[in-house]
Amino acid sequence: MPQPIILHHYDFSPFSEKVRLAFGLKGMEWHAVDVPVAMPKADLMPLTGGYRRAPVMQIGADVYCDTLLILREIERRRPEPSLYPGGRHGLAHALGYWVERTTFVPAAALATSVIGDQLPTEFIEERKTFMNHDFSKEASLRERPLNLQRLHAHLSWLAQMLEGGRPFLLGDRPSAADLAAYHTIWFARKNGGPTVEAALPLGPLLGWMDRVAALGHGTRREMPAGEALDIAKAAEPEAPGVPADGDPSGLRAGQEVVVSADDRGRDPIRGALVAADAEEVVIRHENGRVGAVHIHFPRAGFEVLAA
Ligand SMILES: N[C@@H](CCC(=O)N[C@@H](CS)C(=O)NCC(=O)O)C(=O)O
Incomplete structure (x- = not known):
């Protein structure tokens, strides 16, 4: 019996929308565990060793952090239809990395310039610490x-990529690049409504956004957090798909390491290095609730240091 694919996410989360759409593109069945939008996240920490962002994908006792790696892992397990059509992994990863890093915070702040006063004060305060950003309505x-200037600059590049009636960013078929470019604008439109829609250069993007939305979310089934933790406890981590001693900086398997994101929310995640290569790092983490888990991170966007 194959392990279920579990996404620890929340509906409001744009990065989670990217993964939900990847399940839609591939027509997959998955299980949704709802996580809180802010700390504490008591049912997530045993799986991630301290990584708190959304989403996180769990398959048995393997835990995948960050959507860059989550999409790559989904592709490995279900190659068709591909998230990287024509084998253009590098192009899709690089486009996604650029567009998320340049549009996520401006798009979120544009949305909070409309709905910021409807969000709980604790949420605004929490994000000040976690993201070093004030998402109150007044600040937004x-x-x-400035956020309009930033978004106009980057969205105009997206529009240029779609010129001449190209249906998706890489051509005729949707790719990981489309999902990465879509979700921040989705968030701004969904929460900012007509005010935000009127202020953004969306005309050339609307048909493309409809095509991406039409991918849907696959088949979603709800799962209680406790069941996901029991699944991890009952499972053994899989043999990693990357080599034990492939770390480009000389870290060796078995060594205690600390992994942290290189942008916001740099909480350290500690464990023993299991495997690594140029694109992925796997650490082993143990605790009483789930036993041993392998936690996987993409190399891009994370730092790994000897503990
Ligand atoms: N680079 C990460 C970014 C994830 C991210 O920043 N997610 C936001 C929600 S969309 C988050 O975690 N916010 C804080 C939280 O949920 O605790 C990825 O691709 O997964």
Whole structure:
């Protein structure tokens, strides 16, 4: 019996929308565990060793952090239809990395310039610490002109990629690049409504956004968090798909390491290095609730240091 694919996510999360759409593109069945939008995340920590962002994908006792790696892992397990059509992995990864890093915070702040006053004060305060950003309505309104400048610059590049009636960013078929480019704009439109839609250069993007949305979310089934933790406890981590001693900086398997994101929320995650290569790092983490788990991170966007 294959292990279920479990996504620890919340509906409001744009990065989770990227993965939900990847399940849709591939027509997959998956299980949704709802996580809180802010700390504490008591049912997530035993799986991730301290990584708190959304989403996280769990398959048995293997835990995949960050959507860059989550999409790559989904592809490995279900190659068709591909998230990297024509084998253009590098192009899709690089486009996704650029577009998320340049549009996520401006798009979120544009949305909070409309709905910031409807969000709980604790959420705004928490994000000030976690993201070093003030998403209150007043601050977001003050920042709106700059965020519009930023988004117009980057969205115009997306529009250029779609020129001449190209259906998706890489051509005729949707790819991981489309999902990465889509979800931040999705968030701004969904939460900012007509005010945000009128301020963004969406005309050339609307048909493309409809095509991406039409991918859907595959078959979603809800799962209680406790069941996901029991699944991890009952399972053994899989043999990693990357070599034990492939770390380019000389870290060796078995060595205690600390992994942290290189942008916001740099909480350290500790474990023993299991395997690594140029694109992925796997560490082993153990605790009483789930036993041993392998936690996987992409190399891009994370730092790994000897403990
Ligand atoms: N690079 C990460 C970014 C993930 C991210 O920043 N997610 C947001 C939600 S969309 C988050 O975790 N916010 C804080 C939280 O949920 O605790 C990825 O691709 O997964």
